[in-house]
Amino acid sequence: MDIAAGRIGLPTQGANVASAVEVAADEPGNALGAHCRVRGSIRPIDPNAPLINFQLNLPQQWNQKLIHFGGGGFNGRLIDGTETVRFGPPDKPAPLALGYATFGDDSGHQSSSITDGRFAADDESLANYGGQSLKKTHDVVMQLVQAHYGGAPKKTYFLGTSTGGRDALAYIQRWPADYDGVIANEPALNYSGTRLSNVAVGRALYANGGAGWLNIAKTLLVQRTVLQACDRLDGAVDAIVSNVESCRLLNAQILASLRCSGGTDNGDGCLSDAQLATVRTIESPLVFNGYSLANGVTRAGGYNLLEGALVAGPYTTRNLGTRPVPANPATSADANMYVTGDQWVKFFVTRLEAFDSLGFDPVAPGSWSARVAEVSAITDATNPQLSPFLARGGRLILLHGLADEVISPNSTIDYYQQLIATVGADAVERSVRFYTVPGMGHGTGVFIPSWDSLAALESWVEGGLAPATGVAMDTVAGSFGRTRPLCRFPAWPKYRGSGSLDAAINYSCVQEVGDPLACPHLPGAATHYKGGNSLGEELDVLVDPATLAYTVTIDASLDRAAGTQRTGTLTAQGQCKYASAENGAVFSFAAGGVLQGGVAAPAGGSFTPLIAFQNSFENAATPTVFNPVANIFNAAGAQQGAGAATPYAGAVRLRNAGTFQYCRDPVTNGFMSYDPNCTQTEKGYISWVAARQAFDVRTTSPSGGATTTGGTLTGSMVIGLVGGSAVPLHLVRESATNRGMRLMAPQQSLAAGAADGLYAMASVQGETREATVAGSGFNLGGAAAGLSYDTPVPGVAQADAGRPGHFIFNQGVLAFVSSSGASAALDIGVRH
Numbered sequence: 001m002d003i004a005a006g007r008i009g010l011p012t013q014g015a016n017v018a019s020a021v022e023v024a025a026d027e028p029g030n031a032l033g034a035h036c037r038v039r040g041s042i043r044p045i046d047p048n049a050p051l052i053n054f055q056l057n058l059p060q061q062w063n064q065k066l067i068h069f070g071g072g073g074f075n076g077r078l079i080d081g082t083e084t085v086r087f088g089p090p091d092k093p094a095p096l097a098l099g100y101a102t103f104g105d106d107s108g109h110q111s112s113s114i115t116d117g118r119f120a121a122d123d124e125s126l127a128n129y130g131g132q133s134l135k136k137t138h139d140v141v142m143q144l145v146q147a148h149y150g151g152a153p154k155k156t157y158f159l160g161t162s163t164g165g166r167d168a169l170a171y172i173q174r175w176p177a178d179y180d181g182v183i184a185n186e187p188a189l190n191y192s193g194t195r196l197s198n199v200a201v202g203r204a205l206y207a208n209g210g211a212g213w214l215n216i217a218k219t220l221l222v223q224r225t226v227l228q229a230c231d232r233l234d235g236a237v238d239a240i241v242s243n244v245e246s247c248r249l250l251n252a253q254i255l256a257s258l259r260c261s262g263g264t265d266n267g268d269g270c271l272s273d274a275q276l277a278t279v280r281t282i283e284s285p286l287v288f289n290g291y292s293l294a295n296g297v298t299r300a301g302g303y304n305l306l307e308g309a310l311v312a313g314p315y316t317t318r319n320l321g322t323r324p325v326p327a328n329p330a331t332s333a334d335a336n337m338y339v340t341g342d343q344w345v346k347f348f349v350t351r352l353e354a355f356d357s358l359g360f361d362p363v364a365p366g367s368w369s370a371r372v373a374e375v376s377a378i379t380d381a382t383n384p385q386l387s388p389f390l391a392r393g394g395r396l397i398l399l400h401g402l403a404d405e406v407i408s409p410n411s412t413i414d415y416y417q418q419l420i421a422t423v424g425a426d427a428v429e430r431s432v433r434f435y436t437v438p439g440m441g442h443g444t445g446v447f448i449p450s451w452d453s454l455a456a457l458e459s460w461v462e463g464g465l466a467p468a469t470g471v472a473m474d475t476v477a478g479s480f481g482r483t484r485p486l487c488r489f490p491a492w493p494k495y496r497g498s499g500s501l502d503a504a505i506n507y508s509c510v511q512e513v514g515d516p517l518a519c520p521h522l523p524g525a526a527t528h529y530k531g532g533n534s535l536g537e538e539l540d541v542l543v544d545p546a547t548l549a550y551t552v553t554i555d556a557s558l559d560r561a562a563g564t565q566r567t568g569t570l571t572a573q574g575q576c577k578y579a580s581a582e583n584g585a586v587f588s589f590a591a592g593g594v595l596q597g598g599v600a601a602p603a604g605g606s607f608t609p610l611i612a613f614q615n616s617f618e619n620a621a622t623p624t625v626f627n628p629v630a631n632i633f634n635a636a637g638a639q640q641g642a643g644a645a646t647p648y649a650g651a652v653r654l655r656n657a658g659t660f661q662y663c664r665d666p667v668t669n670g671f672m673s674y675d676p677n678c679t680q681t682e683k684g685y686i687s688w689v690a691a692r693q694a695f696d697v698r699t700t701s702p703s704g705g706a707t708t709t710g711g712t713l714t715g716s717m718v719i720g721l722v723g724g725s726a727v728p729l730h731l732v733r734e735s736a737t738n739r740g741m742r743l744m745a746p747q748q749s750l751a752a753g754a755a756d757g758l759y760a761m762a763s764v765q766g767e768t769r770e771a772t773v774a775g776s777g778f779n780l781g782g783a784a785a786g787l788s789y790d791t792p793v794p795g796v797a798q799a800d801a802g803r804p805g806h807f808i809f810n811q812g813v814l815a816f817v818s819s820s821g822a823s824a825a826l827d828i829g830v831r832h
Contacts, residue, residue, distance in 0.1 A: 077110075077111070087450060118343075186443075220312050401438075471485060531610055662681060804820050
């Protein structure tokens with residue numbers, strides 16, 4: 001039987017049925033009931049492209065329903081439609097045995113391996129894999145069903161997992177009228193982002209001769225450490241990390257505990273800095289620089305390696321490989337993630353079989369960016385505009401394991417949130433269910449759920465009964481039969497505190513109001529913080545922890561009248577970070593009563609970063625005494641005038657009498673060891689002003705001796721007290737062309753590791769971003785660099801060309817001054 005090309009919705013040269021075999025109910029080995037097995041192929045437009053092979057199963061006792069099964073991996077093998085429902089009840093027969101007509105195809109090419117990407121070198125074959133084979137096969141099958149039964153199906157469903165989940169979503173995004181309901185398990189929807197992430201992981205593992213590679217012992221160490229820290233956060237010690245987002249708050253502590261002394265590889269009991277960087281690469285989202293994928297996607301979700309995902313051990317079949325240097329092409333001896341990324345670079349993007357994928361930069365692919373975007377438009381399923389599908393009554397069930405080690409659940413979460421933003425929360429509530437499963441990997445993990453998703457979908461589509469919280473049974477051999485509630489995102493199952501740990505009834509799906517690891521640094525009562533911002537404005541911040549209301553009062557400024565106020569309400573973001581109404585500024589509360597944030601700029605839509613202190617040094621007594629805070633410091637900051645801000649770096653001595661002297665290197669105009677005879681100098685003194693709870697700064701002649709009289713008022717100083725130590729903040733207000741902020745830190749040796757941690761940062765360009773310090777590694781806003789400590793002077797860390805500049809550190813406060821004119825002059829932040 002032939003089907004003409006004109007009866008298929010996409011270009012082909014027609015289709016033909018190669019065989020139609022009646023399979024008797026009692027045929028040996030047949031548990032699927034009496035049915036007709038139809039196999040055929042669809043001819044390509046390009047005679048050099050492969051065929052699309054398909055199989056359709058027509059049960060003798062038809063229930064007038066049709067199920068399309070999606071594929072997996074790089075496909076290439078025939079999906080024959082005889083399978084059971086993925087993650088369905090283990091004792092439930094395959095849909096074909098229950099009377100469903102079922103079908104699938106091979107995605108338009110043939111291969112013995114689902115990680116063989118060579119087919120993608122052919123345009124038509126790639127387009128078929130990207131989704132076109134699904135539509136072509138559907139159109140052929142619908143005609144065969146009509147011819148066999150004399151009528152069309154009453155209901156049609158699409159079921160897919162992994163690539164098949166991507167298939168399901170791609171189909172309803174492109175051809176919304178063909179299916180009534182869809183199940184997309186662990187969908188590879190951000191397909192190109194996933195492959196780019198695969199390459200990023202490979203580069204982290206294998207750079208510098210494999211310095212970042214983790215063997216099985218080290219990988220298992222990471223997994224044990226995470227479990228020890230996070231298993232209890234859901235109330236049950238059950239080897240499942242259910243409270244994933246609370247666990248994420250412990251990333252910095254977990255990584256710090258894993259670090260080898262000195263950051264060098266000291267054996268299987270710890271991780272070197274390079275290996276920690278690999279863990280961070282696996283964990284962190286991959287953010288693209290200067291380009292985007294289809295549908296405006298700008299990142300790929302990270303894997304929850306520090307929240308329970310497994311890439312080694314008995315609960316997964318994927319690992320980071322058995323050797324520190326990969327083959328080209330990568331093989332099964334190399335990291336599972338990298339194998340698929342390598343194939344994708346070679347055949348989807350460059351189409352150069354010998355290409356070394358480790359030389360491909362997934363963050364900024366350069367001349368390959370356009371091709372990546374082109375491939376993304378072919379293969380990705382990230383279009384959140386599902387209104388045409390939902391409006392006709394379509395229903396969608398999404399399910400993803402939070403410990404997925406192959407397809408990031410965070411990309412699915414990103415898509416779900418974008419779906420809500422696009423079609424509206426009401427439409428999503430009516431028509432979409434998204435379940436996340438703690439402990440579930442990519443068909444692997446410590447908890448593999450079993451639940452009747454097909455029955456839930458049918459009841460919804462056909463009976464109007466929307467799925468609620470379900471019950472999932474574990475099918476892992478060692479824990480088979482235990483149950484947990486199947487919670488809708490963003491809820492997770494929390495143990496009630498009594499009863500069997502293995503019974504779902506003893507758990508509740510919760511969304512914690514306030515994280516269980518609530519910010520320990522938020523004040524207990526309404527509290528004033530005194531400090532300033534990068535324009536040199538002196539200010540007071542009042543925070544009420546009960547309501548999260550805040551008031552910023554300008555106490556001294558060249559731009560705004562004293563007493564000017566800004567008010568708003570903070571919104572918790574986790575990790576002691578709170579969104580504000582200050583043009584995107586995020587407030588972060590740090591140990592020792594330090595507040596980092598921002599205040600809306602006097603003009604424009606940006607913000608200026610601020611640092612303020614709950615406790616500060618005052619000097620109201622007579623005679624004045626500065627001994628508790630006098631010291632030699634390094635100073636880092638920014639000077640702002642009519643144009644862009646410029647970095648400031650130097651040394652400063654604050655003396656017992658309250659006089660000060662700045663010194664800057666005459667060659668670099670930067671840091672130097674303090675020298676009272678320095679030639680590039682500023683001098684002055686500070687005096688306490690009780691009304692403002694700050695010190696006035698008066699500048700005196702640079703050529704004169706130290707004095708505490710006369711001089712010109714050029715700003716103010718707030719000397720924060722953090723853990724009893726001084727953290728001086730000089731707010732410069734000399735003129736409209738010379739104003740800014742300078743943070744001080746003692747000019748004494750800064751050891752590698754002393755400043756380690758994760759930082760909430762804000763730049764003078766009004767950017768909010770993260771920074772990580774880990775031994776000799778530094779990352780600011782995604783730009784990684786190596787660090788040299790006590791360079792060029794004690795107390796200063798120099799970052800290399802990856803993010804050129806220097807930072808100083810004082811009691812959890814970090815100030816980074818850039819050496820690159822393309823970057824912000826100053827980033828300032830706090831460790832959280």
